[in-house]
Amino acid sequence: MNMKSVTRSRPGRLIAAVVLTVTVATPLVVTNAASAAATLTVSQALAAQDGRTATVTGWVVGQPTATNTVLTSGYTADTAIAIADQAGETSTARMLYVQVTAAWRSGFGLLSNPSLRGRQVTATGTLTAYFSHGGLKDPTAMSLGGGTTPTPTPTPTGTASPTAYYAAATGKTGPALRTALHAIIRTQTTLTYDQVWEALKDTDQDPANPANVILLYSGRSQSKATNGGGVDDWNREHVWAKSHGDFGTATGPGTDVHHLRPEDVSVNSARGNKDFDTGGSAVAQAPGCYTDADSFEPRDAVKGDVARMILYMAIRYEGDDGWPDLEPNDSVANGGAPRLGRLTRLLAWHAQDPPDAFEQRRNQRIYERWQGNRNPFVDHPEWARAIWG
Incomplete structure (x- = not known):
C-alpha cells in the first residue's frame, strides 16, 4: 500500500511542476513579442x-x-x-x-x-x-488614430495619364489649355538642391542595373555612387540652362527634377548654357551629340525627352509665383534672357522621338515620390501642338 501510494504521488508532483513552469514562462514570451512590435513615438x-x-x-x-x-x-x-x-x-x-x-x-x-x-x-x-x-x-x-489600415489605391502606370489629374484641361486648346495646365502642374513639392541628388538616383535608375543611373546625353550607365564634381563623375544637368532666367540652383526652377538629369561632368560642361539646335562637332564621351559656338544637339534617343522638358518648364514657370516667365523661342542667341531655343527644332524632336518606357517611368516616379506633379507632354504628346502649333 505504501509503495503504491508513493508511486502515484510522484507523477502528480511532476505534472504540477510542469504546469507551473508553463504558466510562468508563457507571459514572458507574450511580453517580448509585444515589445518588438511596439509603435514608436x-x-x-x-x-x-x-x-x-x-x-x-x-x-x-x-x-x-x-x-x-x-x-x-x-x-x-x-x-x-x-x-x-x-x-x-x-x-x-x-x-x-x-x-x-x-x-x-x-x-x-x-x-x-x-x-x-x-x-x-x-x-x-x-x-x-x-x-x-x-x-x-x-x-x-x-x-x-492607429485604426485599421485601408487598402492602397493602385497607382496609375504606363502611357495613360491620370484622368482626374488633368480633368481641368480636358477639351481645351491653345491659351485656355496652357492656362489650365499651368494651374495643375504648379501644385508641387519643391526640393532642395541636395535632395536632387537622391531624386535623380531614383528617377534615372538604369532598368538593367539598379546600382546605376543612365546619363542623359552620353547614354552611359554609371554607378549612382560616382556623383560629384570630379572629371569622371556625373553631376546635375539643368536642361533648361539655369542662366537663361538667372534662377541658379535655388529651390524652384533650379531644383525641379522634371528638367534636371544626370550627366557626365565633361559633357555637361560641353553643353554649358547653349540653346538647342542641330549641327556642329562631335562631343567627346557623348556619341551622337554635336555642338558649336551657340547650340547643342543631343543624341537621337533623347531628342524628344529634351524637348518635353523644355516645354514643361515653359508651362510650369509663367512668372506669377516669384520666378521668371520661361518661354521657348526660335533663337539660339538668348544669353541671360528667360528664353531657350530653338522652338521649331524642339517641336520637331518631340514628334520624331515620342515618350518611351524610361521617360514614362521617370514622369511617374517624380509624381509618386518626389514632386507630386507631372510633365503633361509625356502624358499627352498632342498638347504640344495644341499650344505651340
Missing part, C-alpha cells in the same frame, strides 16, 4: 533614422516644404505631412516628415484633406531623411 522615430522599417504614431501638424518650413494652412500639395507627439507642436526639430506617396494621397494629403491637421495618424515606412530632415518614406500602411 515621433521622438523615438527621429532618434532612429537608420533605414529601418517602423510604425510611428503622431499628430498631423502641417505640410513640410523644406528642411525648416512646415505649412499650417494654404497647403500646396498632397505629397507630405509633418507629425509630432503634440498636436500643437511648432518646432520643426520635433516633427517627423512623412512622405505621402500616390497610393495614400486621397486620404492623407493636406491639400485634399485640410481637416487632417490636428488628427492622429499612424504610418509604417522607412525611417530615413526626407527634405534633409528626420523622416519616414515609402509608406506601406497609413491609418487614422
